[in-house]
Amino acid sequence: MLFDMDGTLVDSEKVWDVALYELAARAGGTLSPAARHAMVGSSMATSMRILREDLGQPDRDEAADVEWIESRVEELFAQGLVWRPGALELLHAVRAAGLPTALVTSTGRRLVEIALNTLGRENFDAVVCGDEVSAPKPDPTPYLTAADLLGVKIAECVAIEDSPTGLASAVASGAAVLAVPAELELPPTDGVHLRDSLEGVDLAFLGSVLTSIHG
Incomplete structure (x- = not known):
C-alpha cells in the first residue's frame, strides 16, 4: 500500500494555506487562488x-x-493534524493485515518527521519524502522508489492520492490508483478509481482496485 500524505491521510493542505498566504503577505503581496x-x-x-x-x-x-x-509549517504541524475521513481506519486495517505500507509525499523530511507524530511511525515500512528523490511528483520516481524500498513490484501496489500532481505520479508509476479528492476536483481518469472519501474503503475494495486494473 502506498499512501500520499497531505490531503490524503491528513487534512494538512489547510495548514499549508495558512503558511503560504502569510509568506505572500510578508513579501508585500497576495497569493492568488490559481497559484x-x-x-x-x-x-x-x-x-x-x-x-x-x-x-x-x-x-x-x-x-x-x-x-x-x-x-x-513545523509550528502548525506540531499543534496536531486532522485525519481525513476514513483514513485512520483504513491505515489500521492495512497494518493489521500485514500489508507492506509506504508513505509517499512531496513534503520534505523535516516536516514529515513532525507529521509522523500524528500518523504513527509504526504504520509505515518505508517513507519517501519530496526532498529525498531525484525527481518529485508528478514524476513516477517517488512511487517507484517506495515499491523498491518495500521489496514489491509496483504493479502489485495500490496508491492513494488526492491531487492532480500526485495522481499523475502514481498513474505513471504503474501502480493501481485510488483517487480521493480533497482541495481540488479530480476528473475521471481511465484506469483510476475515484471516490469521494476513504470512508467505507476496506481491504476487499482495495483488492478490487488492484484486480480491476491489472487483472
Whole structure:
C-alpha cells in the first residue's frame, strides 16, 4: 500500500494555506487562488517558483523563503493534524493485515518527521519524502522508489492520492490508483478509481482496485 500524505491521510493542505498566504503577505503581496491550487501536491521547489511568479518577484531568495515556510509549517504541524475521513481506519486495517505500507509525499523530511507524530511511525515500512528523490511528483520516481524500498513490484501496489500532481505520479508509476479528492476536483481518469472519501474503503475494495486494473 502506498499512501500520499497531505490531503490524503491528513487534512494538512489547510495548514499549508495558512503558511503560504502569510509568506505572500510578508513579501508585500497576495497569493492568488490559481497559484495556490497549482501548488497542491507539488514539491517545495515548484511551489516556491509558482509563488515568485505569482507575486512578480522572480529574484526572491528561495532558500530564505523555504526556511521561513518550513519553520511556520513545523509550528502548525506540531499543534496536531486532522485525519481525513476514513483514513485512520483504513491505515489500521492495512497494518493489521500485514500489508507492506509506504508513505509517499512531496513534503520534505523535516516536516514529515513532525507529521509522523500524528500518523504513527509504526504504520509505515518505508517513507519517501519530496526532498529525498531525484525527481518529485508528478514524476513516477517517488512511487517507484517506495515499491523498491518495500521489496514489491509496483504493479502489485495500490496508491492513494488526492491531487492532480500526485495522481499523475502514481498513474505513471504503474501502480493501481485510488483517487480521493480533497482541495481540488479530480476528473475521471481511465484506469483510476475515484471516490469521494476513504470512508467505507476496506481491504476487499482495495483488492478490487488492484484486480480491476491489472487483472
